[in-house]
Every structure is written in C-alpha cells, then in structure tokens.
Amino acid sequence: MVSGAGPEIERLTALLSKLPGLGPRSARRASLALLKRKDQLLIPLTRAMQDAADRVETCRICGRLSTQNPCPTCTDPARDQTMICVVEEDSALWAMERVGAFTGTYHVLGGLLSALDGIRPEDLRLDGLVQRVRSGRVREIIMALPATVEGQTTAHYIADRLKSFDNQVEITFLARGVPVGGELDWLDDNTIAHALKSRR
Known part of the structure; x- marks a missing residue:
C-alpha cells in the first residue's frame, strides 16, 4: 500500500x-x-x-457484453444464424469482428476449463451453447479458442458434448500455423508441427 x-x-x-x-x-x-x-x-x-x-449486461443468447439484450449481433438479420463461433471472452470476439471476415454469430464461454483454477464445465456458458444447437438451426460450430492446454481441453470437451448432433452440426477449428511474415527459426516446435499437419 x-x-x-x-x-x-x-x-x-x-x-x-x-x-x-x-x-x-x-x-x-x-x-x-x-x-x-x-x-x-x-x-x-x-x-x-x-x-x-x-x-452493460450479458446477452441472454450468446453471452457477450452489450447495452442491448439480445445483442445487435444476435438480432442482426444479415448474420448467418447457422454458424456459431465459440470464443473464450469478449476480447476474442472483438478481434474477430475487427477483421470483418466472419458473418455468423458468436458464443462467449466466459472462460476455459481449468483444473488448476477450479473452473468446471458448469462454470462456463456451455448449456446455452447446447440449447442453441438443439434448436436445429445451427449447421457449424467454429472453435476459436486459444492454442493452450486449457483452450484445447475446452474445445474437445465441447466437441464431446455435441457428439449427439454429429449428423446435424459440423465442428471446425481455426487453422493454426506459420503467421504471415513469420520466420521458421523464430517459431516453436508445436507451431511448426501444426502448420505441417494443416498444410493445404
């Protein structure tokens, strides 16, 4: 002090x-x-x-912070309601919106699963995501979670939770690998390995 x-x-x-x-x-x-x-x-x-x-409050549909409830993204008729991009927090959503390349909707989890921090599935907005998929309108779930142990654990947990909707919903993951302008000798081994697996 x-x-x-x-x-x-x-x-x-x-x-x-x-x-x-x-x-x-x-x-x-x-x-x-x-x-x-x-x-x-x-x-x-x-x-x-x-x-x-x-x-400011939390959108009852996607969980983002907004002065409207539901938020402008969830109520925008120009948005593709069949696609949901799953993010950890609003900051990731803002990053996606800044790029302007995504025209679907979002689902903000409010965190990631972490045994060390005591964050369990019931602490995240997972039930809301399952309900949205259960509605039958969703065709694709895009996992835009961090490339960390917690992020990948959460993504795989969500994929398992949504297995019963396999014939209805495709689960995809953001491509990860060598960034534009990146040099190989500055990258870590996992990034290079993932880039090789995700090559096209």
Missing part, C-alpha cells in the same frame, strides 16, 4: 491493482495520474464506469 496516502487513495490503488496487467506499482502510478488530472481523467472515468455499470 501507499504509506500515509489516506484510505481513499489506498482503496483506489488496491482496486486498480486487481485489473489484469496492473500490479501494485502500476496501480500506484495510475492512481497518481488519475488524481493529478481529476477533471480530464478521474471524473470522466468515474462517469463512464457508472454508465457501463448501469447499461
């Missing part, structure tokens, strides 16, 4: 330090920056956070 800074500053610093990527030192620097520029930073940030707390 910040010695002798007062409980308000200590509380602000403690809360900021809980954000991803902000340790105690970074949180102290952020606290100071906010307090030194109250009118330009702290007060507008406070209002923006209150607006977000009041208006």
Whole structure:
C-alpha cells in the first residue's frame, strides 16, 4: 500500500491493482495520474464506469457484453444464424469482428476449463451453447479458442458434448500455423508441427 496516502487513495490503488496487467506499482502510478488530472481523467472515468455499470449486461443468447439484450449481433438479420463461433471472452470476439471476415454469430464461454483454477464445465456458458444447437438451426460450430492446454481441453470437451448432433452440426477449428511474415527459426516446435499437419 501507499504509506500515509489516506484510505481513499489506498482503496483506489488496491482496486486498480486487481485489473489484469496492473500490479501494485502500476496501480500506484495510475492512481497518481488519475488524481493529478481529476477533471480530464478521474471524473470522466468515474462517469463512464457508472454508465457501463448501469447499461452493460450479458446477452441472454450468446453471452457477450452489450447495452442491448439480445445483442445487435444476435438480432442482426444479415448474420448467418447457422454458424456459431465459440470464443473464450469478449476480447476474442472483438478481434474477430475487427477483421470483418466472419458473418455468423458468436458464443462467449466466459472462460476455459481449468483444473488448476477450479473452473468446471458448469462454470462456463456451455448449456446455452447446447440449447442453441438443439434448436436445429445451427449447421457449424467454429472453435476459436486459444492454442493452450486449457483452450484445447475446452474445445474437445465441447466437441464431446455435441457428439449427439454429429449428423446435424459440423465442428471446425481455426487453422493454426506459420503467421504471415513469420520466420521458421523464430517459431516453436508445436507451431511448426501444426502448420505441417494443416498444410493445404
């Protein structure tokens, strides 16, 4: 904590330090920056956070954060409702949308299976995904989960859960391998091996 800074500053610093990527030192620097520029930073940030707390909720269909429920993606008639891209969090969904190449819908799990972190299947939005597939409208599930142990474990668990819909739904995985502009001598062995298996 910040010695002798007062409980308000200590509380602000403690809360900021809980954000991803902000340790105690970074949180102290952020606290100071906010307090030194109250009118330009702290007060507008406070209002923006209150607006977000009041208006943003989780879409009841796909699980993404939005000010509409259902969200604009789920209600957009131009979206292909037969395709669902499964992602871990909203940040992955935003990355997909930034590219602009996907015209289907999404399903945000809200995390990944992890025995170490105690995250079990019931902690994720898996039942909602199964219900969407059960509706009979879905033709393809695209797994866009991280290429980590947890990501692959989650993807395989979902594939197992959806086995009973095999004749109705195709499960696909994002291609992984050598990135554009990547040099082989900088890549890890798993990436090279996967690139070879996924060659076309």
